[in-house]
Amino acid sequence: xxxxxxxxxxxxxxxxxxxxxxxxxxxxxxxxxxxxxxxxxxxxxxxxxxxxxxxxxxxxxxxxxxxxxxxxxxxxxxxxxxxxxxxxxxxxxxxxxxxxxxxxxxxxxxxxxxxxxxxxxxxxxxxxxxxxxxxxxxxxxx
Amino acid sequence: xxxxxxxxxxxxxxxxxxxxxxxxxxxxxxxxxxxxxxxxxxxxxxxxxxxxxxxxxxxxxxxxxxxxxxxxxxxxxxxxxxxxxxxxxxxxxxxxxxxxxxxxxxxxxxxxxxxxxxxxxxxxxxxxxxxxxxxxxxxxxx
Numbered sequence: 456x457x458x459x460x461x462x463x464x465x466x467x468x469x470x471x472x473x474x475x476x477x478x479x480x481x482x483x484x485x486x487x488x489x490x491x492x493x494x495x496x497x498x499x500x501x502x503x504x505x506x507x508x509x510x511x512x513x514x515x516x517x518x519x520x521x522x523x524x525x526x527x528x529x530x531x532x533x534x535x536x537x538x539x540x541x542x543x544x545x546x547x548x549x550x551x552x553x554x555x556x557x558x559x560x561x562x563x564x565x566x567x568x569x570x571x572x573x574x575x576x577x578x579x580x581x582x583x584x585x586x587x588x589x590x591x592x593x594x595x596x597x
Numbered sequence: 598x599x600x601x602x603x604x605x606x607x608x609x610x611x612x613x614x615x616x617x618x619x620x621x622x623x624x625x626x627x628x629x630x631x632x633x634x635x636x637x638x639x640x641x642x643x644x645x646x647x648x649x650x651x652x653x654x655x656x657x658x659x660x661x662x663x664x665x666x667x668x669x670x671x672x673x674x675x676x677x678x679x680x681x682x683x684x685x686x687x688x689x690x691x692x693x694x695x696x697x698x699x700x701x702x703x704x705x706x707x708x709x710x711x712x713x714x715x716x717x718x719x720x721x722x723x724x725x726x727x728x729x730x731x732x733x734x735x736x737x738x739x
Contacts, residue, residue, distance in 0.1 A: 488670030
């Protein structure tokens with residue numbers, strides 16, 4: 456099925472950095488109920504600074520933040536320049552108050568729109584011994 | 598920043614089930630280069646059967662496949678009925694040949710469009726001891 460889909464942004468990164476603040480828009484806020492039963496949550500966010508035709512046409516990258524990384528397909532990387540500018544980040548939930556989340560480890564930029572939030576469930580999401588190429592061990596985690 | 602974003606589907610689930618087959622469209626295929634250096638990959642896919650106004654307006658769910666799950670906010674669940682119908686699934690890469698991937702553990706349906714593929718990197722993605730509520734331990738993993 457070829458085609459396109461539309462996403463509606465549900466919130467925004469108000470403060471980036473190691474401790475980040477995310478505000479969820481009021482009409483989506485009830486969707487956060489009980490989220491604080493989870494210690495970690497997954498963000499899908501929009502690489503809004505890369506949402507251009509050029510960046511979305513990128514098919515191969517050299518992950519420059521990783522020493523020794525070779526040229527590889529964009530789907531073998533976590534590059535923000537990719538056909539669909541969606542970032543994925545596992546974060547620690549520090550605080551949930553009203554419609555605002557404080558989280559640790561979010562690698563989004565200030566102003567990045569939020570596309571989705573999902574609870575992190577180790578049974579499904581944690582593969583401690585997954586095999587990766589050597590270049591992933593240097594530099595930032597993604 | 599309120600607004601919307603557009604996603605272009607990059608492939609499709611041709612066969613669902615425990616061992617699934619995913620075909621990536623030719624114009625995105627070079628993006629798969631070196632993906633087989635990773636043992637596990639993350640799929641973002643489109644819940645195409647839930648892409649309706651009603652399903653996208655869901656804000657609270659009771660995860661019925663999980664015994665004893667309470668009503669909770671949609672972002673505290675992995676429900677396919679959610680504001681943006683994007684599913685996330687960590688899978689084992691069994692085989693990559695040309696533009697076709699065989700993977701184990703993909704919970705998408707036959708015909709689900711693929712939105713993105715990302716390499717699974719334990720440094721960033723694996724939190725074995727993340728805390729979850731009791732109801733997540735019964736039924737399927739998500």
